Amino acid sequence: MIEDLWLIGIGTGSPGHVTGEGMQALRDAATILVPHKGAGKDDLAELRRRIIAASGTAARIITFDYPVRDPDLPYIERVDAWHDQIAARWQAALGPGGADGPVALLVWGDPSLYDSTMRIAARLPAPPQVRVVPGITAIQALTAAHAIPLNTINGPVQITTGRRLRDHGWPEDAETIVVMLDGECSFRNLDPKGVTIWWGAFLGMPEQVLHHGALADAADPIEAMRKAARAEHGWIMDIYLLRRR
Incomplete structure (x- = not known):
């Protein structure tokens, strides 16, 4: 007991x-x-x-x-x-x-x-x-690692999962999205126009890896980095933030 x-x-x-x-x-x-x-x-x-x-x-x-x-x-x-x-x-x-x-x-x-x-x-x-x-939190660790604010001035933030992003797309009226528990790079399902991504794995650890940029340019490198890191360590914990201009 x-x-x-x-x-x-x-x-x-x-x-x-x-x-x-x-x-x-x-x-x-x-x-x-x-x-x-x-x-x-x-x-x-x-x-x-x-x-x-x-x-x-x-x-x-x-x-x-x-x-x-x-x-x-x-x-x-x-x-x-x-x-x-x-x-x-x-x-x-x-x-x-x-x-x-x-x-x-x-x-x-x-x-x-x-x-x-x-x-x-x-x-x-x-x-x-x-x-x-x-x-x-992983969100604090991510924004600190990239030295970015979580929100824009007076802007809303939505926290969601890879599963929901994959099944339902970009949340209505969302400006900034934090995506957790995504094992399938669900950002691939989005229209990348005007979207920036900040991604990180093993945040705060010696193995930390980061990447950011326009989603259209960053999607391939992030997926490759994620695959390599998971193969090397046998597991991965990652998170990313998406923002529309």
């Missing part, structure tokens, strides 16, 4: 993206759960371990294997079943005795932004008291 669950945002994997409050939470936690996401992604767990080590915590570290989504199920049903499995694995990792004190999970980006950890916590048989410690 988990009575207190602390969700600590760790940015895009750089220890510098964890706030002072986040580091203190790691030191105060009794147990820290670290997921393993399968072959080729061992460095994701290693990045979490580096952050944990940098905090100087004496917490008990427990690893668990991440479940795999069932590709035969419809998308919403697939995610729903996957979340149930993750919650079950948290409990199984802690064992029959449960947790003796707060349990911490390190969350990529920010626990409130396109992350389901809070929803997964609600699926536990006895939902815990959840504490959220935000970190640097």
Whole structure:
């Protein structure tokens, strides 16, 4: 049983993206759960371990294997079943005795932004008291890396996913779009006229790669850079911002 669950945002994997409050939470936690996401992604767990080590915590570290989504199920049903499995694995990792004190999970980006950890916590048989410690978001890391403002003067910003951009196109009345969770370079489906893109992967890490320019010119280089980076590291976390002139 988990009575207190602390969700600590760790940015895009750089220890510098964890706030002072986040580091203190790691030191105060009794147990820290670290997921393993399968072959080729061992460095994701290693990045979490580096952050944990940098905090100087004496917490008990427990690893668990991440479940795999069932590709035969419809998308919403697939995610729903996957979340149930993750919650079950948290409990199984802690064992029959449960947790003796707060349990911490390190969350990529920010626990409130396109992350389901809070929803997964609600699926536990006895939902815990959840504490959220935000970190640097991927959006902050992207705009900082390119040294650009998120918005134009008095201009709106829409945050969306690659799936929605691919299925529905450019959102109506949107001027600036931030696109997350896009594994298929969905900007390829847009009319590039008048659109500028700022793209980044592994933000804040030594492996960071960036590119920007008019979408018509930048689409091919970004897709090639993304493919090469993923092949080299076995995984990729990227994000991009689109703006219409």
